[in-house]
Amino acid sequence: MNSIPPAIYLAPFQGITTFAYREVYSKHFPCIDKLFTPFFTNVQTSGGVALKARELEIISHNQVEVVPQVLSKDGAEMLRFIQFCHERGHREVNWNLGCPYPRVARKQRGSGLLPYPDVVRSILDEVMPASPIKLSVKCRLGYEDDQDIFNLLPVFNEYGISELTVHTRIGKQLYGGQADWAIIPQILENLKIPFVYNGDIFSVEDYLRFTQMFPEVKTLMIGRGLLTDPLLPCKIKGVFEYNLPEQQLKIKRFIEDLYLTYRKQMNDRPQVIPVLKELWRHLSFGFEDPVKVFNCIKKTNTLDDYESGVAKVFSEYQ
Ligand SMILES: Cc1cc2nc3c(=O)[nH]c(=O)nc-3n(C[C@H](O)[C@H](O)[C@H](O)COP(=O)(O)O)c2cc1C
Structure with missing residues (x-):
């Protein structure tokens, strides 16, 4: 290298x-x-x-x-x-x-x-x-x-x-x-x-x-x-040696923080969801079953649905 x-x-x-x-x-x-x-x-x-x-x-x-x-x-x-x-x-x-x-x-x-x-x-x-x-x-x-x-x-x-x-x-x-x-x-x-x-x-x-x-x-x-x-x-850069569950946890924390930041910025309006969907279009390819993972998010229209969709992704997919 x-x-x-x-x-x-x-x-x-x-x-x-x-x-x-x-x-x-x-x-x-x-x-x-x-x-x-x-x-x-x-x-x-x-x-x-x-x-x-x-x-x-x-x-x-x-x-x-x-x-x-x-x-x-x-x-x-x-x-x-x-x-x-x-x-x-x-x-x-x-x-x-x-x-x-x-x-x-x-x-x-x-x-x-x-x-x-x-x-x-x-x-x-x-x-x-x-x-x-x-x-x-x-x-x-x-x-x-x-x-x-x-x-x-x-x-x-x-x-x-x-x-x-x-x-x-x-x-x-x-x-x-x-x-x-x-x-x-x-x-x-x-x-x-x-x-x-x-x-x-x-x-x-x-x-x-x-x-x-x-x-x-x-x-x-x-x-x-x-x-x-x-x-x-x-x-x-070789500065990351975490195992898979630790990697998943880091990504989960990042996505949660991003979601809360957008909510704050958009005063809790559901317009945050289309923005996050665009990101999930890419992020889903990091999971073992990208199509199913993206489907969990794609269908969501309310903040509650989105949160459940994300929870499902992180509990069911690696
Ligand atoms: C949806 C989308 C929006 C983009 N917006 C910009 C942009 O505003 N400015 C820019 O220079 N490139 C933009 N790009 C191009 C990317 O910055 C990058 O050059 C391209 O994806 C190739 O790099 P990659 O193979 O690492 O993804 C955009 C690409 C996509 C798919």
């Missing part, structure tokens, strides 16, 4: 890795090195950003840095967002060039910008000289063509992007197929800024295979693998 444990970042998930999730997750599982917010968009006025300011007021959860993410193709809008974050003490903003959804990509945003290096360049030309804090980028390989990235790397190098996270799929793929590892050496060869790998690390075994192939990559961003097994970063 690569003897130095990697740095591990929490990938952003719209609707799942919320303020409450980031707070409670980083409290229960102190193995994460950076937290990214899901993207902010339509930052039309600084008043518009202020509406979401509660999220942006927090620059760290349990001593772990929070990096706000923006989805935009408008330099002035990005600067407004960056300035707002800077005033609150953030040291970095992340630019989303990876969102694959057609309604986003069609408007040349997210991964829809990847085929247009000249547009990316002109945005950075406006943003970088005026930005008082670091700008990092999270991208895919391209939108339709996995070679798009090679026209962008020189631009990212030239403008001093602080860190480049690459989810090695193209936008059109959404989440189909597998993340491409064969393209990584060519990216590393052409990149002069720090690289963060993202995609399909679901287990310690996946990490070990990855790090054997790419020992020089020291930073990973993990999404679905962590939502499914919240202990994954601790396991990868």
Whole structure:
């Protein structure tokens, strides 16, 4: 194994890795090195950003840095967002060039910008000289063509992007197929800024295979693998040796705490349930019978039902 444990970042998930999730997750599982917010968009006025300011007021959860993410193709809008974050003490903003959804990509945003290096360049030309804090980028390989990235790397190098996270799929793929590892050496060869790998690390075994192939990559961003097994970063770092019942107990406590935090935040309204269902969609894959486990939660509509569903999951499934 690569003897130095990697740095591990929490990938952003719209609707799942919320303020409450980031707070409670980083409290229960102190193995994460950076937290990214899901993207902010339509930052039309600084008043518009202020509406979401509660999220942006927090620059760290349990001593772990929070990096706000923006989805935009408008330099002035990005600067407004960056300035707002800077005033609150953030040291970095992340630019989303990876969102694959057609309604986003069609408007040349997210991964829809990847085929247009000249547009990316002109945005950075406006943003970088005026930005008082670091700008990092999270991208895919391209939108339709996995070679798009090679026209962008020189631009990212030239403008001093602080860190480049690459989810090695193209936008059109959404989440189909597998993340491409064969393209990584060519990216590393052409990149002069720090690289963060993202995609399909679901287990310690996946990490070990990855790090054997790419020992020089020291930073990973993990999404679905962590939502499914919240202990994954601790396991990868080798700081977690608990047996299965102890692992289950840790996850149970985390889920309970998250539930209570949401209840408090939403004044005990049942709107908390759809939010938790989205998480259980992933979490259920960490149990022996994911379909049955998810069914216990999927059907619940009241707080009482939800609590009974969770109790059933933890008493009947490993
Ligand atoms: C429901 C959903 C919401 C997501 N929201 C965001 C987002 O707001 N910003 C972003 O950069 N990526 C977003 N992603 C992509 C993930 O952060 C991550 O890049 C992707 O899941 C691949 O990593 P993984 O294989 O470790 O899960 C989202 C993915 C899903 C499935």
